[in-house]
Amino acid sequence: MRAGTVLSADEQARQLSRKEGARTAGTAGGGRRRREFTTRRGLVIAAFMAPAVIFVVVFTYYPMVAGSQMAFRRWNLTDLTDTSFVGLGNFRQVFDDPLWGTVLSNTALWVVASIVPQLLIGFALALWLRRRFRFRGLYQALIFFPWAISGFLIGILFRWMFNSEFGVVNDLLMKAHLIDEPVAWLADPKTAMVAVIVANIWYGVTFFAIMILAALQSIPDEIYEAAALDGAGKARTLFRITIPYIRTTLALTVLLRVIWIFNFPDIIFGTTGGGPNNETHIVTTWMINITQQGDYGKASALGLLVVAGLLLFSVFYLTATREKGATS
Numbered sequence: 001m002r003a004g005t006v007l008s009a010d011e012q013a014r015q016l017s018r019k020e021g022a023r024t025a026g027t028a029g030g031g032r033r034r035r036e037f038t039t040r041r042g043l044v045i046a047a048f049m050a051p052a053v054i055f056v057v058v059f060t061y062y063p064m065v066a067g068s069q070m071a072f073r074r075w076n077l078t079d080l081t082d083t084s085f086v087g088l089g090n091f092r093q094v095f096d097d098p099l100w101g102t103v104l105s106n107t108a109l110w111v112v113a114s115i116v117p118q119l120l121i122g123f124a125l126a127l128w129l130r131r132r133f134r135f136r137g138l139y140q141a142l143i144f145f146p147w148a149i150s151g152f153l154i155g156i157l158f159r160w161m162f163n164s165e166f167g168v169v170n171d172l173l174m175k176a177h178l179i180d181e182p183v184a185w186l187a188d189p190k191t192a193m194v195a196v197i198v199a200n201i202w203y204g205v206t207f208f209a210i211m212i213l214a215a216l217q218s219i220p221d222e223i224y225e226a227a228a229l230d231g232a233g234k235a236r237t238l239f240r241i242t243i244p245y246i247r248t249t250l251a252l253t254v255l256l257r258v259i260w261i262f263n264f265p266d267i268i269f270g271t272t273g274g275g276p277n278n279e280t281h282i283v284t285t286w287m288i289n290i291t292q293q294g295d296y297g298k299a300s301a302l303g304l305l306v307v308a309g310l311l312l313f314s315v316f317y318l319t320a321t322r323e324k325g326a327t328s
Contacts, residue, residue, distance in 0.1 A: 070300035077294030090301035107282040114200045122208025130216045147206040155270015158199040189279035199267050215249035251321040
């Protein structure tokens with residue numbers, strides 16, 4: 001009985017070994033069968049994706065191509081009988097426009113003066129929110145709330161706040177004895193740009209806080225504990241551990257915000273509408289204004305210039321950050 005039991009156990013082991021060998025051989029030799037299944041599955045996936053692809057092509061890429069060809073034609077709503085090819089004529093109109101220099105300088109100021117405070121304040125908030133304290137979730141909700149509001153509504157909100165007659169900004173500054181009389185913030189080109197930039201900073205800080213906080217939470221606590229045991233201070237920990245660890249996230253976040261701020265006319269339209277006297281226009285608000293005037297050819301040419309400029313900036317920026325990361 002014992003010998004029979006041992007033999008049956010050995011036989012069971014052999015059978016299991018044969019099954020494993022057959023399964024392995026089937027896996028190794030069944031490449032053709034697996035490829036046929038993958039092809040069929042790929043066709044099914046392609047069939048499900050086809051409606052989405054068609055939708056994107058029809059409503060995204062086709063309008064892009066159609067709008068691009070307008071940049072090389074005479075395309076004005078005041079006279080649609082003549083849509084002849086004008087070559088680079090629309091681009092020359094953009095460069096010869098008296099507002100071109102003002103728009104470029106305003107755009108550069110709009111991007112730089114918005115991105116730097118957003119990065120610094122958002123980084124500080126993310127460092128603060130990474131710490132554990134009571135009601136941290138409530139503070140996160142309050143800080144992240146502005147990102148859920150429309151940019152145009154934020155522009156309207158700040159237009160009321162900067163109103164020269166009953167705005168809360170003048171009221172607070174006068175109570176603090178920082179000004180003696182109400183300031184017409186939105187009537188002066190210099191102060192109007194300040195107003196829209198302040199509104200944009202308030203709106204964009206949230207994005208930096210969200211992205212940087214997510215990156216900070218990926219840093220292991222053991223690294224900070226080891227740095228503390230080695231006697232590293234807060235400043236050294238920040239510049240030697242925190243920033244290098246999330247450098248890629250910081251670079252990509254800055255790139256995304258530069259592109260979005262460059263193409264973000266909502267707040268300006270909600271506050272000044274490009275005024276006073278077209279002095280707070282950036283490239284995108286000016287392009288929309290030209291479109292509203294019916295000159296689609298000139299607006300399309302300006303749009304192509306925006307796309308080309310952002311592409312060049314993205315290439316140089318990514319190249320510079322990649323080289324910096326490789327050498328450090």
